[in-house]
Amino acid sequence: MTNTINLTINNKKVSGSKNDTIMEVAKRNNIIIPSLCYLEGVHQIGSCRICVVEVEGAKTLQASCTVKAREGMVVHTNTEKVKKARKLLYELMLSDHPQDCLSCSRNQSCELQKLGELIGVSMPRFHGEKSKSCIDDKSPSIVRDMSKCILCRRCVTVCNDIQGVGVLNAQNRGFMTTVSPAADLPLDSVNCTYCGQCTTVCPVGALQEKDSIKAVWDALFDKNRRVVVQTAPAVRAALGEEFGYEPGTLVTGKMASALKEMGFDDVFDTNFAADLTIMEEGSELLARLADAFSGKEAVLPMVTSCSPGWIKYVEHTWPDELDHLSSCKSPHVMLGALIKSYYAHKLGIDPESLFVVSVMPCTAKKYEITRPELANGGLANVDAVLTTRELARMIKDSGIDFRSLEDAEFDNPLGLSTGAADIFGTSGGVMEAALRTVYEIVTGRELPFEKLHVTPIVGLEQIKTAELLIENPLEDFLFLDGVTLKIAVTSGLSGAARLMREVADGISPYHFIEVMGCPGGCISGGGQPRLTDDSVRQKRMEAIYREDEGKTLRKSHDNPSVTKLYEDFLGSPLGHRSHELLHTTYTPRGIYNEAVK
Amino acid sequence: MNTQTKTCTCKTESEHEKLERIEEVIEEYKDKEGSLIQILHMAQGIYGYLPLKVQQFIAERINKPLSEVSGVVTFYSYFSTMPKGKNTIRVCLGTACYVRGGKKIIERLKEILEVDVGATTQDGRFTLEVMRCIGACGLAPAITINDKVYKQVNPDKLRSILDQY
Ligand code: SF4
Ligand code: SF4
Ligand code: SF4
């Protein structure tokens, strides 16, 4: 039996496969049907009906994003009836919309605006009663402006089905419907992880990151402040998209140039701290393994801690399992702590005059820096977090012609990094970076994988696992002789929940688990350019591995600046200074945001 | 069907006992298809209404997000998140009643009881609600108090009707 079906769309004979929707067949045959709520592979429940078409023989117009194509169907996508219906729906939507595009930060990147252009409606005929405007800006990460919500429910799908958190759902009904947490509570009163995945799918300005642009400009304009910026590994693999580059284009050098031109005093690389994280986290793992294999009590598996959305999720959902988390601060917070201690000392300036900005692919990191324990000597380790999207807006605001910038380098001493740090940006990367170092410390030999890539944990699958047999270790690690290290890697919170359930039930077979809160890892974090589908993720991931392979140094313990930092300042991994500056604690939380003791 | 819920003993039952009974209901219905509405229905019967903490109690036990439970509770007007008064007044707002003074009756009741539609008086004596046509169109405007129907209600007589409760 064949899977091909033949049908007619707009008098054109076309073919598709059996399970295609009308819209999918049309798209493959270069016929564009306007749509709004539809998001390929993610959200296909047909809530907006903008995509209606006429199907001969059907009494009513059909939503082409949900109705399956059938053999012999005759479809019209552009009849008078269809066009009228589409326009009417659009105008009704606008009649309950604030339409203050000029002061909306989605202006020019708004799917509702774009749709208006596509179907030729600009000014609405109806001026209806507007739904209650309610701006929830209580959380440090995400702002909800429900007056702009068009009720497409993409965020509901992402928060419930993809992330498995379920903070957002439709509340009330009819004209009063909102997409909100229970009882319309603000996000900071519920178990929102601030992962920001909802902000990457919202077609309009209803869900956005909390603005930090103003705070950063204020600091840059302040003559008495030395403003230090650092950028996460995933930013360089996606920022280019905001300037018209193909997904997967690395813009590391142009980004460093732009930051210098904007007036940042020091342009450092979070990657430096990623190498440092490997030294600390690797040592922590070895210490736990040493205890476990010498009959002492040890909490295993150890789980990575560099994704603050994941951390908040686990604090809410598995408050009794927090001792499985590595005590390492996330890399950008480590770097912040060093900038305000080591670097300030080196410069001979008061750390209070420093303002540390982190450019991150992440919305949860905006919240992370407000955690009271991420401070030293009464000073927050990091002062502001910009998302990749916000950085792009600032570059545009500065009148910088990004595409014609020359490449520049990061500044020293906190700018040098190895390839191991680059791959922190993608799911599987932290684990691979850790194994490159841990295996070599234990055996004295290089990690036995081609190009150092632990292939079973590379890729976009939700859960990836691998085993690594340790043979002939060095004398200090004889306790690991013949041990098979079991590891698991997951990204997205649904996958994390699956692995954590095993941990909580005491049946997890693993020694070490890497969790990143966003599907695919930081490359598709909540602060990255919209929209991110798997093909975009794949390209960003490849770019990250390219960056790694292009480096001469590919193992964190080979980073000479890190070695020097230990010699000059920190002492040894897990030493007293490290403990003070680079490690942290966690807080059990309830389903509401209160800390439960 | 569990007959217990029909002979409501709310007045004497302690908070703890009510939650225990809701827990039993959850255990019974949890794994059945479409059980959420059933559970909420019975929980409201036991507790009288569904405040957020009861919704949370249920959400945790059926392992569903609270936002989903609250979404269902706020979707159906049958569910109430506020306590019910001893007596429930429902004003018919079917077309006939509406045009023949139903609206005025609502206004007057709001004045007398000092509450909005959907709310309960300070002293817990009355809850004011509206409803769609009850089929007494010939004798509009109509209201019901608990199970009793009052027809052709004169707004000026409302006080004396309420005094009977
Ligand atoms: S969400 Fe889109 S249409 Fe609405 S105000 Fe913002 S830019 Fe304009
Ligand atoms: S930030 Fe994440 S957890 Fe919070 S509402 Fe959005 S998708 Fe859900
Ligand atoms: S908040 Fe955004 S994504 Fe969510 S329903 Fe509204 S418009 Fe859609």
Ligand code: FES
């Ligand atoms: S795009 Fe098809 S219903 Fe919204």
